[in-house]
Amino acid sequence: MKQGAQGSAVTGNPDGSGGLDGAEGVGGVGVGGPEVRTDVPRVPVQGRGVEEERGGRVERAAPGVDGGPGRGHSGDVARGEHTHSETPIPRPRTLVQRASVRGQILDALRTALVTGELTPGAVYSAPALGERFGVSATPVREAMQQLALEGAVEVVPNRGFRVVERGARELAELAEVRALIEVPVMLRLARTISVERWAELRPLAEATVRAASSGCRATYAESDRSFHRAVLAFCGNEQLVRLADDLHRRAQWPLVGPVRVSGRGHADLLADAAEHMALLDALIARDLDVVRSLVGEHFAGAH
Numbered sequence: 001m002k003q004g005a006q007g008s009a010v011t012g013n014p015d016g017s018g019g020l021d022g023a024e025g026v027g028g029v030g031v032g033g034p035e036v037r038t039d040v041p042r043v044p045v046q047g048r049g050v051e052e053e054r055g056g057r058v059e060r061a062a063p064g065v066d067g068g069p070g071r072g073h074s075g076d077v078a079r080g081e082h083t084h085s086e087t088p089i090p091r092p093r094t095l096v097q098r099a100s101v102r103g104q105i106l107d108a109l110r111t112a113l114v115t116g117e118l119t120p121g122a123v124y125s126a127p128a129l130g131e132r133f134g135v136s137a138t139p140v141r142e143a144m145q146q147l148a149l150e151g152a153v154e155v156v157p158n159r160g161f162r163v164v165e166r167g168a169r170e171l172a173e174l175a176e177v178r179a180l181i182e183v184p185v186m187l188r189l190a191r192t193i194s195v196e197r198w199a200e201l202r203p204l205a206e207a208t209v210r211a212a213s214s215g216c217r218a219t220y221a222e223s224d225r226s227f228h229r230a231v232l233a234f235c236g237n238e239q240l241v242r243l244a245d246d247l248h249r250r251a252q253w254p255l256v257g258p259v260r261v262s263g264r265g266h267a268d269l270l271a272d273a274a275e276h277m278a279l280l281d282a283l284i285a286r287d288l289d290v291v292r293s294l295v296g297e298h299f300a301g302a303h
Contacts, residue, residue: 105133106143111218113152116254118163125160150246152253166255174251179299181244182232189234190283190291198283201230205276212269220269221252227276272298 109129112118126141133140144161147153153161204227211223225248232241275298282290 101135102139102142105135105139106146108133109140109143109147110152110249113147113163113253114218114221116217120163120165120254123156123160123162128160151250164253166253168255171251171255174247175299178244178247178251179296181240181247182228183295183299185232185235185240186295187288187292189231190286190288193234193283195284195286197234198280201227201280204230205273205280208273208276209270212266212273215266215269217252217269220273221249224252224272224276225249 109118118124124144126137126144129144130137130140144153145155148155148161151164153163156162204223208220208223208227211220214220225245228248229241229245232244235241275294279291279294279298282294
């Protein structure tokens with residue numbers, strides 16, 4: 001699990017007991033607890049004053065014109081809106097810090113998904129997870145909402161977030177879609193990319209072997225995606241790389257049932273990493289037949 005968020009293990013606590021809100025003061029919800037607050041007030045957007053279009057130009061109405069209060073004067077000030085004479089307030093630095101915390105929590109939760117520390121089918125509350133990470137519930141809830149968008153978890157009203165249960169069929173479907181996207185691109189790149197540029201990826205391929213040897217699923221998952229991203233990046237299509245990486249990440253989440261334990265062991269990681277090395281050797285040698293065979297086998301057993 002990546003460092004940066006306090007607490008190295010995310011263990012199941014479906015009942016959300018012990019969850020506490022931090023300094024940010026946003027109410028959290030555990031299992032069986034009170035309803036999740038959806039009425040958290042937004043920070044009001046600072047007004048820009050009243051503007052009107054005159055002669056093709058946008059001008060602010062001056063206060064006190066003809067003795068009247070004018071637009072953007074006392075009435076707008078009472079509502080907290082800017083007038084034309086106010087100095088803009090810079091963005092607070094705390095926003096950057098909060099985004100950093102949320103990003104660290106998101107990375108940690110993704111690692112917990114890969115390692116199986118977040119159990120498929122279990123429900124976790126933001127306050128309980130926040131207590132384990134040593135942060136408030138807010139960045140955890142925001143990270144979980146991102147995982148919900150990615151399909152890793154689903155929102156359970158008044159309880160928290162349930163880790164989605166996935167079966168072998170979904171994994172096979174993901175592998176098929178990945179193959180449809182990546183295999184044609186790899187075969188095209190095998191004919192166009194120079195040997196020298198392929199050789200630049202040697203350290204990444206070797207990193208997957210070391211990660212596989214460690215037996216750590218999370219470490220291997222990251223190195224595996226890094227190698228595939230580097231290969232696809234040669235095509236110059238950023239949208240394709242992002243889409244393929246998202247599918248790859250989803251394929252790395254554990255399955256439910258006995259397959260989750262036995263389907264991706266140490267030997268499987270080593271075999272997968274060895275395929276990376278063999279593929280890179282074939283690309284450097286410009287052996288298209290071997291490349292075609294290897295990428296087909298690689299995605300047939302992709303996890």
